[in-house]
Amino acid sequence: MEIWIEDLNKSYGEKQALSDFTALFENGIYGILGPNGAGKSTLMNILTDNLLRDSGRILLDGEEILDMKEKYREIMGYMPQQQQLYDTFTVQQFLLYIGALRGMSRKRILGNMTRLLHLLNLEDMRYTKLKELSGGMKQRVLLLQALLHNPKVLILDEPTAGLDPRERIRLRNFIADLSRDKIILIATHVVSDIEFISKEILLMKDGRLLDMAPSEELQKKIAGKVFEVSIPSEKLKQVKQEYRVSNIYRSGENVVVRILSDEVPGEYEYREVVPGMEDVYLYQLEDRNQREE
Numbered sequence: 001m002e003i004w005i006e007d008l009n010k011s012y013g014e015k016q017a018l019s020d021f022t023a024l025f026e027n028g029i030y031g032i033l034g035p036n037g038a039g040k041s042t043l044m045n046i047l048t049d050n051l052l053r054d055s056g057r058i059l060l061d062g063e064e065i066l067d068m069k070e071k072y073r074e075i076m077g078y079m080p081q082q083q084q085l086y087d088t089f090t091v092q093q094f095l096l097y098i099g100a101l102r103g104m105s106r107k108r109i110l111g112n113m114t115r116l117l118h119l120l121n122l123e124d125m126r127y128t129k130l131k132e133l134s135g136g137m138k139q140r141v142l143l144l145q146a147l148l149h150n151p152k153v154l155i156l157d158e159p160t161a162g163l164d165p166r167e168r169i170r171l172r173n174f175i176a177d178l179s180r181d182k183i184i185l186i187a188t189h190v191v192s193d194i195e196f197i198s199k200e201i202l203l204m205k206d207g208r209l210l211d212m213a214p215s216e217e218l219q220k221k222i223a224g225k226v227f228e229v230s231i232p233s234e235k236l237k238q239v240k241q242e243y244r245v246s247n248i249y250r251s252g253e254n255v256v257v258r259i260l261s262d263e264v265p266g267e268y269e270y271r272e273v274v275p276g277m278e279d280v281y282l283y284q285l286e287d288r289n290q291r292e293e
């Protein structure tokens with residue numbers, strides 16, 4: 001299965017939220033990284049057919065999704081960002097409700113639900129009210145509802161929002177396992193959610209797709225631009241003003257500051273380091289004047 005998006009445009013009044021967005025997705029995970037306002041939600045809302053585009057084409061195996069109508073809804077599963085669940089419903093009631101909205105038979109809903117509750121380790125919560133679930137459990141229920149009809153395309157908006165590290169890892173591994181026979185798009189600002197599981201990562205900013213490539217390739221593109229400088233702590237403010245700074249850690253008397261720079265920071269004691277995806281995010285997506293004070 002493949003989704004081909006061609007010259008997608010969307011504006012809200014004067015604001016161009018998506019500009020000539022073109023990309024090809026095949027089975028596997030695609031991470032969509034971008035700061036607030038990059039256009040990620042706009043793209044997802046158009047792809048889930050919740051928002052009308054101004055222009056452009058979206059073809060699923062060659063067929064325009066707007067012409068597929070119900071057939072497309074059967075193929076597509078969506079996990080929205082908000083946790084606005086029906087608080088007084090139990091997990092089972094909620095899933096029966098969602099399944100009914102999708103036109104599934106009760107038998108099919110219950111069958112799929114049982115399998116997925118087991119996979120997502122939610123069996124014990126089947127008759128628990130949604131308001132009594134932890135944040136991590138709610139996220140898993142949200143993912144479960146997106147998977148209930150076994151969609152071939154899965155669209156996830158900030159799937160690990162509000163989760164603790166252990167739950168994050170767990171959800172990420174589960175999503176990775178699903179990707180063999182699905183197109184999975186994950187929008188996030190959290191680099192670690194997608195860094196190691198994505199086939200390709202899309203860098204979005206101001207409604208534009210800046211780049212789309214496997215993470216190693218994106219990292220290679222900024223090789224020679226990431227350094228660690230070791231400085232006395234009094235110099236930290238100065239370095240922050242001069243460079244784009246990512247991580248800072250203490251090392252004995254000094255602080256070691258990871259910086260992004262097109263030029264070698266020769267005025268300091270420095271060493272070049274191998275770029276990671278966090279560096280790519282900061283280098284490609286953060287405004288140059290967005291330096292810390």
Ligand SMILES: Nc1ncnc2c1ncn2[C@@H]1O[C@H](COP(=O)(O)OP(=O)(O)OP(=O)(O)O)[C@@H](O)[C@H]1O
Binds near residue numbers: 012015
């Ligand atoms: N309904 C709307 N009316 C007007 N402008 C909007 C509307 N929805 C989004 N925008 C604007 O369009 C741009 C893209 O927004 P979008 O929500 O798609 O970005 P995003 O990457 O999803 O951001 P976030 O990470 O904050 O969710 C932003 O400048 C936003 O302010």
